[in-house]
Amino acid sequence: MGHFMEPLRIAIIGCGPAGLAAALLLARQRHAAHIFDRFVSPGPVGSGLMIQPSGMAVLAALGLAEEVVRRGARVDALQGIEEHGRCVLDAPYAALGVAGAFGLGIHRASLFDVLFEAAARQPGVSIHADHAVTGSTCDAQGRRLLFEGRAPSAPFDLVIDASGWRTGFDPAPKNVLPFGALWASLPLQPGDPFAGNLLEQRYRRAGQMAGVLPIGSRAGGAGPEVAFFWSLKAEDHTAWLATPLDEWKGEVLRLWPDLEGLLARIETREQLTFARYAHRTHPAPVGERIIAIGDAWHSASPQLGQGANMALLDAWSLSRGLAEGRTLAEKLRLAAGWRSDHVWLYQWVTKLFTPLYQSDSRVLPGVRDRVLAPLSRRWPAKGIQAQLMSGLFGFPLAPLGLALPDYESLSASLTSFAASGEPQS
Template structure:
């Protein structure tokens, strides 16, 4: 395919990654970002072997590993009885896989620094409202209808609240999820926690508290822990009205080891409220406007696949453009390559959600008494490990990539 002029809307992980791939493939790429200064949003996340393989293809594996923290298992216990109800270990599967917990700032900085090093242009303070197709061009416009730029192809990586996908012919229906979560990134010094696990405590399915040791944002920083508390979005104001001390006392009652983290929270502004929605753009393109990451698909965070799916989208789209004769063929190839993997993990994420975020006492009982027992019986441990790793079905179809060999990793557990 000839060199294309490509506009990438959004300077999050998906947008930065696809810009790097396409610029290095010889295309003219411009990134458009609505904030005056690009910056990460959120606390910690779990990089899976899928996302780590994409970062390795961009030459960023060493950088992200220096900032991240190796995770070997996901462990959850009943907050009242202490009984283990979730124990998923990566080593139950093959290949020496593991997760890497990172701060969102670390992932952003790693990709953003690479974009700057490659000299890619970033236009900031650009508020995009719509995309208009004119013959074989895509024209981006702001809310006043003023032209922002025109391109051979526009890649929308602006996230779940994308105005571009909402005004396109591929606009998906949106199902806002009942539960969200408070997140905070806190100092782990002096606290008791499992450094190589995502640890959670539950009270039935109505309460979920989590600790994710998330490494550091910059090499010189101290290691930190992402703390989260699940709650209904509709209850947020009532929780705030009851007061910060009341909220802390509830958490302390469930999980006393959280006290060193709670002591660091002095104001509600230190907590970020994450809201979630289930939505899918089908197909993930409209004309010469294509959607990746949360612009294309989003769901519950139960399986921790969001950033990893976005990076896979970036790799698949880039490979499709490199191996197709024209843009329509490339976009069709991208949609076909991602279809099954996206649908499967959206289904699984949505199916798992009621077991950990719902008002159902019955579902929680099934989780604690039945599912937790079945999960220990072969081949279930290996199956659960592949679900968490994002590899239940081939995630690299259409990427042109092979999964990394994890076994000689410097992050092998001691």
């Protein structure tokens, strides 16, 4: 049972999935949610992402699952093939044993739009653009935000740091990973040699990886797209910038010849964005009148596709903590406590698995291909692999009062959208 508490005045730093979901949830609890973003026009950064069943559970509870599904692309499995054509990763969602379960590939802009539009409609949410937060101070009246080139804010009862892994509220080294990735969102055309319902990857040992993820259709776009990505070490990015584009494409095609048509749609280097990743966990996500959620609390490589999903779970846990606790300190402790085991688990699993797919090791890819791949096709490893991929390993939903969405209903909606030819907006 929840405890009554006067509505709070809450500042949220960052207008990404974590910040928007938190604002939407907290405003529905009658709190005043003020989002501060450093961009003049807040928007998404990046290309595609995966919404896993763990994140879809939150979107369903928000009443946004159908709209997100309408804009995304159904993904039934993750498939990885090494350079000689042997399948070394086959992870179907069917192995979860949940009727109709699937992942959803979606452009970051589409997820942003759904959350932003819902937040903009929600009474109690205010969005303040062009506010670069540089820090905060706390006194008896509350916590005030400090801005670049602006006067400090009025005091807030609570500050939520949803500013991402580059957060300025954690002074510890960010532990930026050596491997990043080049990303591009490219149009999908009839006859393209991609399954359409798979996240497909190709590996040359662990030093090179290419991937294609269907990501649905953006509002105002010309049609369905895929996210293409190519792993690249940060120290090699400067050399890549000096390499003729066709020479780089040749390198990619030697790993995955079927990408020829897709790569032909990359006409300029500007179509590709280099993304960096960090593996870090804030040692103190809860402080006096402040809490970190999403990547500001914990960030990792994208190998397990959990970033946005963990952020959505954090936002939900925070809203539940504010409803259940008696004092503000207890509310924040509950919010972080319900998530801490799941966060710890995925941080360690990601740390263990990432070198199998992105590293300079010559030994680990052999372990992946000759030991782990055969094991993953057998019970119980196949089900555990599906649990890990779906974000459900460690049973994160029950402590938060969440349940898996009705995937059969979502599948029917997805089928009806496709059959109607309804333009996606």
